[in-house]
Amino acid sequence: MCIGIPMQVVEVEGAFAWCEGRGRRERLNVILLEEVSPGDWVYATLGHARERITAQRAEEIGLALDGLAAALQGETDLEAYFPAPAAPQLPDMPDKSGKSGLKILVLGIGNTLLADEGVGIVVMQELKARLGADEDIEFLDGGTLSFTLAVPISECDALLVIDAAELGATPGTVRSFEGEAMDRFLGENRKSSVHEVGLLDLRSISLLTGYWPQRRALIGIQPAFVGWGEALTPAVATALPDICNAAAGIIGRFRLGAGLQALDQMS
Numbered sequence: 656m657c658i659g660i661p662m663q664v665v666e667v668e669g670a671f672a673w674c675e676g677r678g679r680r681e682r683l684n685v686i687l688l689e690e691v692s693p694g695d696w697v698y699a700t701l702g703h704a705r706e707r708i709t710a711q712r713a714e715e716i717g718l719a720l721d722g723l724a725a726a727l728q729g730e731t732d733l734e735a736y737f738p739a740p741a742a743p744q745l746p747d748m749p750d751k752s753g754k755s756g757l758k759i760l761v762l763g764i765g766n767t768l769l770a771d772e773g774v775g776i777v778v779m780q781e782l783k784a785r786l787g788a789d790e791d792i793e794f795l796d797g798g799t800l801s802f803t804l805a806v807p808i809s810e811c812d813a814l815l816v817i818d819a820a821e822l823g824a825t826p827g828t829v830r831s832f833e834g835e836a837m838d839r840f841l842g843e844n845r846k847s848s849v850h851e852v853g854l855l856d857l858r859s860i861s862l863l864t865g866y867w868p869q870r871r872a873l874i875g876i877q878p879a880f881v882g883w884g885e886a887l888t889p890a891v892a893t894a895l896p897d898i899c900n901a902a903a904g905i906i907g908r909f910r911l912g913a914g915l916q917a918l919d920q921m922s
Contacts, residue, residue, distance in 0.1 A: 659700030661713035771878030820875030
């Protein structure tokens with residue numbers, strides 16, 4: 656597993672930049688970013704600056720890495736590194752609009768500069784355009800994954816992840832994994848993610864914080880090509896309506912399950 660670190664740009668040399676962070680100085684390839692300037696913070700992995708981040712996120716990533724190191728050393732009290740999850744609350748009864756009061760996190764994963772690897776982001780943006788007025792749903796661009804995503808995950812009641820995945824299927828194939836089926840898929844297919852940090856790794860760090868949403872699902876899309884390119888391949892682009900419909904169905908099941916649980920607890 657390759658873990659990225661936050662680094663601050665100190666000097667730019669064309670497509671490269673000298674950066675410093677966590678006690679090291681490194682010359683990074685910044686071609687993935689449109690423009691960087693001294694003082695900017697970036698998320699660095701494998702000699703590349705993968706994305707520009709805020710100073711606050713850089714601090715959060717640093718704390719997460721410290722927490723991971725502490726956990727590997729056997730430390731069990733990790734509250735100093737990760738916020739404690741909110742106490743579970745009884746879901747509200749669905750109203751006539753179909754909302755449940757359930758806080759749903761729709762997490763798109765990927766890099767839109769690498770062709771089909773960006774499908775999770777594209778779908779998340781499409782869903783946001785359709786459902787953005789829904790106050791119960793948070794739409795988040797998770798980039799190419801970071802352990803700091805454990806923070807928003809700890810704050811949601813239901814999690815829907817959309818990502819390119821190696822399914823061993825025809826390009827454009829869409830498969831959904833809900834609840835424990837998601838965990839089994841991640842556990843049995845450690846190489847299913849096309850990113851350096853996989854969803855299984857993110858699940859592991861989330862469990863270290865003491866929380867992994869009971870209502871969770873993954874929509875995986877088989878990529879045709881992962882490489883330089885800002886557009887999805889035709890096979891994956893054609894599947895976008897099916898992916899969005901699958902996501903809408905999962906969100907509906909999240910809400911239905913919450914409503915039924917509320918009724919059961921009230922009886």
